[in-house]
Amino acid sequence: MKKVNLLGLGAGLLAALSFTPEPVMAQESTLDIVKSRDVLRCQVGTPAPGFYSLSDDGKWSGFDVENCRAVAAAIFGDPDKIEYQSVTSAVRFTAMANGESDILSRTTTWTLFRDTQLGLDFTTVNFYDGQGFMVNKDLGLTSALELKGATVCVLTGTTTELNLTDYARTNDLGITPVVFEDSNVRDSTFFSGGCDAVTNDKSGLASIRAKAPDQSIFEILPETISKEPLGPVVRQNDSQWNDIVMWSLFAMINAEEMGVSSANVDEMKANSDNPEIKRMFGVEGDLNTGLGLGPDWAYNIIKMVGNYGENYDEYMGPKTVMNIPRKGSVNDLWTRGGLMYSPPFRQDLIGRTPGLLWRSGVPPFGPASFIAFNGGTGHGGD
Numbered sequence: 009m010k011k012v013n014l015l016g017l018g019a020g021l022l023a024a025l026s027f028t029p030e031p032v033m034a035q036e037s038t039l040d041i042v043k044s045r046d047v048l049r050c051q052v053g054t055p056a057p058g059f060y061s062l063s064d065d066g067k068w069s070g071f072d073v074e075n076c077r078a079v080a081a082a083i084f085g086d087p088d089k090i091e092y093q094s095v096t097s098a099v100r101f102t103a104m105a106n107g108e109s110d111i112l113s114r115t116t117t118w119t120l121f122r123d124t125q126l127g128l129d130f131t132t133v134n135f136y137d138g139q140g141f142m143v144n145k146d147l148g149l150t151s152a153l154e155l156k157g158a159t160v161c162v163l164t165g166t167t168t169e170l171n172l173t174d175y176a177r178t179n180d181l182g183i184t185p186v187v188f189e190d191s192n193v194r195d196s197t198f199f200s201g202g203c204d205a206v207t208n209d210k211s212g213l214a215s216i217r218a219k220a221p222d223q224s225i226f227e228i229l230p231e232t233i234s235k236e237p238l239g240p241v242v243r244q245n246d247s248q249w250n251d252i253v254m255w256s257l258f259a260m261i262n263a264e265e266m267g268v269s270s271a272n273v274d275e276m277k278a279n280s281d282n283p284e285i286k287r288m289f290g291v292e293g294d295l296n297t298g299l300g301l302g303p304d305w306a307y308n309i310i311k312m313v314g315n316y317g318e319n320y321d322e323y324m325g326p327k328t329v330m331n332i333p334r335k336g337s338v339n340d341l342w343t344r345g346g347l348m349y350s351p352p353f354r355q356d357l358i359g360r361t362p363g364l365l366w367r368s369g370v371p372p373f374g375p376a377s378f379i380a381f382n383g384g385t386g387h388g389g390d
């Protein structure tokens with residue numbers, strides 16, 4: 009018989025008893041804070057065309073701004089109940105983690121480090137991207153591998169910095185990074201020839217180019233040197249708030265997949281026979297209660313903000329200054345070969361399916377027994 013080491017057991021027990029667990033601090037729910045404040049605090053970056061632009065009369069708009077507007081529409085039925093905070097990349101995570109912002113929505117790459125060591129949670133992806141380089145056409149370059157000995161403008165506090173260093177080292181390019189904290193200074197330095205190249209997410213490069221006095225003189229080189237999945241971020245350990253931000257984005261993606269847009273959502277809500285549409289827009293079921301929102305939360309998003317494709321076309325697509333085609337790209341819907349995919353807006357029927365309930369027995373080893381069950385009791389008739 010195996011001897012139990014009582015001494016070891018006793019020591020273990022003692023260690024367990026003498027361990028004083030850290031008090032678990034109850035974190036205040038962000039939804040409650042936002043509701044009682046009656047305004048959502050949305051963190052964006054220094055104005056960047058496509059993602060977060062600021063008009064002369066002080067209005068924010070853009071692809072990432074739409075994530076915040078969707079959340080405000082879901083909570084308040086008003087996409088304008090937002091206080092915008094424009095913060096540099098270098099301090100964005102501190103402003104988020106210390107509670108100043110409720111949501112960070114600003115070309116931010118989801119990485120393991122950021123998701124696990126900064127007190128933050130990434131919700132999901134609203135744009136799949138990768139890092140590249142932009143140069144003046146006069147240099148006559150056709151590849152980033154020709155950037156030997158070049159000076160490259162780069163923003164600090166970004167994934168861009170380390171990717172640049174890694175790429176330069178791996179390919180023995182001897183690049184000198186010229187590092188900026190303010191993206192406006194980075195851009196004007198590059199435009200005036202202060203660096204041979206600028207590096208950023210490729211969508212970021214399109215955004216920088218859109219600010220140039222003469223856009224036609226710059227070109228983006230073909231190499232994509234990293235993966236940059238961009239998406240909204242929340243504070244860690246607030247699962248309900250994470251769900252609200254994540255599912256607000258999923259609502260826009262799912263609506264596009266189902267052919268529902270801001271233009272037809274009223275008609276679809278009123279007349280569609282599609283059960284998923286009925287549930288998503290609160291005509292049937294109670295998909296809203298787990299989120300702590302009203303039944304019109306998803307309807308308000310689509311009516312007031314639009315579906316994913318509408319927002320892409322308005323801020324990123326070929327008709328915009330960004331001019332990033334979507335068809336067949338990673339940012340297209342999964343049904344068209346892309347990666348944009350929402351989990352289903354579905355409800356389980358636990359104990360609610362009318363029919364026969366299989367109670368016990370696995371034929372042919374035991375007698376199967378069914379009871380007639382007409383559903384609705386919620387516990388399967390036992």
Ligand SMILES: N[C@@H](CCC(=O)N[C@@H](CS)C(=O)NCC(=O)O)C(=O)O
Binds near residue numbers: 053166168191212215
């Ligand atoms: N995705 C990267 C880079 C983000 C980035 O540099 N974004 C560009 C977009 S144009 C920028 O200039 N941002 C300025 C800002 O957000 O203040 C990251 O999360 O670190």
